[in-house]
Amino acid sequence: MRRAQGEEQGAKGRIALLIVVCVGLFGLIGGRLVSLGMTPAEARNAYHVTPQDEVQASRPDIVDRNGEVLATDLATASLYAEPRNVGLVDEAVEKLSSVLPDIDVATLRRDLSGDRGFVWLKREIPSRLREKVHDLGIPGVGFLSETRRFYPGGPSVGHIVGHTDIDNAGIAGMEKTIDGGGLGALQAVGLARKGRSLAPVRLSIDLRVQHAVRDELSRALERYRALAAVGIVLDARTMEVVAMSSLPDYNPNNPAEALDPNRLNRATAGVYELGSVFKTFTLAMGLDSGVVTLNTPIDARYPLKIGRFTIHDFHATHRWLTVKEVFQHSSNIGSAKIALAVGAKRQKAYLKSFGMFDRIETELPETARPLVQKSWPDVTAATVAFGHGISVTPMHVAVAGAAMVNGGIYAPPTFYPRSEAEMMTIGRRVISPQTSAMMRELMLFNGTDGSGRNARVPGYNVGGKTGTAEKAVKGGYSESKRINSFLAAFPIDDPQYVVLIVIDEPKPEEGKPYATAGYNAAPTVANVISRVGPMLIKTPRFENDDAVERAITVAYQDE
Template structure:
C-alpha cells in the first residue's frame, strides 16, 4: 500500500523561509564579491597612478614599472665593463590620441629617425598600447614631454651601458631591447642561471653580485688600440689579438676589428666584416702550424733538437715540395723552424706518419670545437680522409682551418711544461687550473720548444716582435688565402704566435692581420713585417699591467740600480 505524502501549511512556510534565507545569503555574497572586485580594481588603478605614474600632466605620464636588472660585469680587478642604466622609452595609448596627424608631426620634430608611416599607423590604430621608441636620451625625453601630447607617455626601462664602448665588444656581447643577453658573455650569464633568477623576480639590482671576468681592462685597451692602429697602417680588412695566461688558461685580453660600439650597435653585429675572427672564424694558419709540426716530431722521438733533416725537393702524389728559402740541403730542427722550411716540416710529418699526425693535432685541440664560456666559437675543418699529401701540406699550415684562439691555446700547451689547460673567460687560480689540466706532451718537448721559440725571436722571423727587456719568442705565419678553390698569391692571412718572457713563459700573445698591404719601405707584406710588430707593441704596452718586469742582464741590472 502506498501513502501520499502531505505537507502542512506550517511546514511549507518554514521550507520557503529557509530557501529565501539561502537566496539572500547568496545575493549578499555575490554583492560582496562584486564590491570587493570593484574595490580591488580601484585600488589597483590608484597604485598604478600613484605608485607607477607619479608624473602625469595633461595626459603625459611616466611609468616606473620595475625593469629587468642585470648584475654588473667587471674585469679581474673589479673595474666595470658593463652596467645597467635607467632610460625612458616612449609609448602611446592610441585610443587617447586626439589627432594622429598632428601627433605624428610633433613627435617627428624630436625623433626624425622614426618612420613617419609606421608612426602614424601606430598612433591612429585602435589598440590600447604601442611602443614608439625605446631608449631615449634625457634630452629627447624632455623634448617629447614638452610637446604635451595627450595619450603619449614614458616608461622607465633598464638598458646596458658599456664604459669601454667597442674595446671588448666580442667578449662582452650584447643584450636585446628587453635587456636579455643575446651574445658574448652577456648570453653566457643568462644561460648559466640568470634567466631562471629573472623568472623568480629576485633579480633586484641591489642584491646582485658583480659578474667577474678574467679580462684585464687595461690590457684589453692596449690590445684593442694596437689592432685599430694596425688595421689602418697595414690597410688590412681585419685584425685580431689575444693574450693568454699559459698556466691558468685565463684570457686576459681578446679583440677583433672591425668591431662596433656596444652602446650603439644597431645591426652591426650581423655584418660579415664584424665577425669575431679570434674564436668564431676559421683560417689556414700558415707557418704558425710549424710550431706543432716541430713539437710533434720531437715528442714522438723521430728527431731531437740536434737532428739534421733533408730539405732537398721531393715528390708526393704528383706534387713537388721545394724550398722557398734555399738554405741548404740539410737543416737542423731549430733551423727548420728559424728559416720556416716547408720541406723540412713536411719531412718531419712524413717521419711521424699520417695517423699519428692527426692524433697529435687532435690532442692539442686544434681539430675540435673550443670548449669555453664564449658562445661564439667555430668548429675547425679538416680533410675527411687524411692522405699522405694532406699530412705534408698540413705540416706547414695548409689543409686545416682552425680558429686563432685554438692556435693560441695549443701553443700555450707546448711552452708551459706540456699541459693542455682549457681556456676560460672567468677568473681561475693556478690551483684550480692544476686540477683540470692534462699532460699532453713530454716536459722535455716543452723545454725544447722554448729554446726554439727563443732562437726564432732573436735570429729568425720573430725578430720584429722582440721587445728589449721582455724577451719575446715565437713564430710567424703567412698563409695565402683560398678563393674559388685556388690559392690567391696576392691575398694573405698573417699571424704571429709569441710567448714571453721566453726564459720562463707566462703569456701567449698572438696577433692576426687579414689581407695586409705592403708598407712603404718594406720588401713585402709577410707576417714578419706586420703580425710580428703587432705582438711586440702589445707586449710593450701590456707588460706593466701584467706585472712582468724587464730584465737586461748583469750590466743592465747594474745600470738600473745606479739609476
C-alpha cells in the same frame, strides 16, 4: 524511515565539513591580509611584479679583472600609448610627429587606432625630447622607465662583452652567456628588477692590456695597409684570456654595427689556414713521439715530391738541416718530412689533443668549428705540417701554443678568472714536460736567430714562431694575398704569457722587400709586449740570451 534519517544526517555532516573548510580558507586569507598590512611597502613590492617592473629588468655590471666597468645599466625612458584612451588620433599623430620628426607617421597612426590597452611608440627617448612630449598633454600617452645597457669601453671590448637587444636581453658575447647562466630566469620571476643590485660579473680581461693590444692592431692596419687583424694575450699558466681584439670591431653601444660581416670576431669565429705557426705543433709531435731529436738531420736539399704535388721552401737552404734549423729556417720540406715520419694516424691524434679538430670550449658563444679534411693522405699530412689544408681560429693556435710552452698542459681558454690550480684540475697533458722545454728552446732560438728576431723586447726574453700563409682562393692559393701571424711567449725560459698576432693581407712597408710575418706580425708582437709587459710582469730581467738558453736546456734535461 531510518534510511531517510541517515541521509539527512549525512547531508548535515557534509554541509558542516564545507562550512569548516570555508571558514578555514577565509581565516588563511584574512591572516595573509593582516600579515601584508603589517609588512613594509618595500617588502610587499618585492612580491608584486607590474608590467613596468618587467621593462625595468636589471643586469649585473660586467667588470674586468681589476674591477673596471665594461658594461652597466643606465636609466632611460620609453614612450607608450593606451590607444583606447587616446581620443583624437589625428590630433595626437600631428602633435607627436611635430616633436619626434624621425617617427613613421603611418605606423604611429596605425598604433594609436583601435582599442588596445598598450603599445610602444618609441623606445629609449632622449631626455631633451621627453619634456616636449610631456608638454603636449596627449591623453593615453606616457613614459615608462627602462634600463639600457651602456659600455664605457666602447668598441675596445665589443667582441668580448657583446650587447643586448632593445629589451636589455643579452644576444651576443658575454652578455648572452650571462643570460644563459640564469639571469633570464631571475628576471622572469622578478628577482632581477630595477633597484635590486646584482653582484658584478668579473672577467679575466685586463682593460689596460686590451686597450694596448687594440691600439697596436690599429697602428698595424694603417702601417701595413691590411684588411684586418687579431690580437690575443693568454695567461699560459691558467689559460685566462687577458686580452682579445679583432679589427675591424664594432661599438656595442651601437649594436647595428655588429651586422656588418666585416666586423666578425675573427679571433674565435673566423677560421683560417695560418701557415707556419703550425710547425710549432709539428715539431712538438715529432719530438714528443721520439721520431726526432733537436739534432736529427733532415734532408732539405731538394723539393719534396708527393704524387703530383711538390713542396718547396720559401727561403731554401739546399742543404741538410737539423730539426732545430728546420724551425729556425721555417722549412716546409723539413716539417713535412717530420710529419710523414710521425705518420698520419699519430699526427691526427696529436692535433686532436691540441684542440685543432673541435670547436673551442669557452664561455664566449661566437666560436667556429675548424675545417678539417675528411681524407688524410700523405699530401694532407705533409701540408698540414706547415699549416695548409686545415683551417682553425686564432684562439685555437693561441691555446695550443700555450700548452706547448707551459709544461705540456692543455685546457680550454676562459673569460672568467681562473687559478693555476683550477687549470691543472681540468687540464690534460698533451706533450711531456721534456718536450715542452725543448719547444721553449726552439722558440727562443727562432726569436734570437730566426724569423722572430723583430719580436725581441729587452727584458722580456721573447720567443716565438712566424707564420706566412698564402690565402686560399678559388682554384688554389694566391701568391699576393697572405695571412701573417706570430705566436710568441714571454719570458720564454718561464713562460707566463702567450701573445698571438694575426694580420690579414698586409702590404710591404716602404723600403722593405717582403710582406712576410717577420716584417709585420713580429714587430707588432714586440710593440704589444713592450707596452703590456710592464703591466703584467713587475720586474723585467735583462739577461743575455745565452743565460736564458742555458736555463731552458737545464730545465728539460732535469725534468
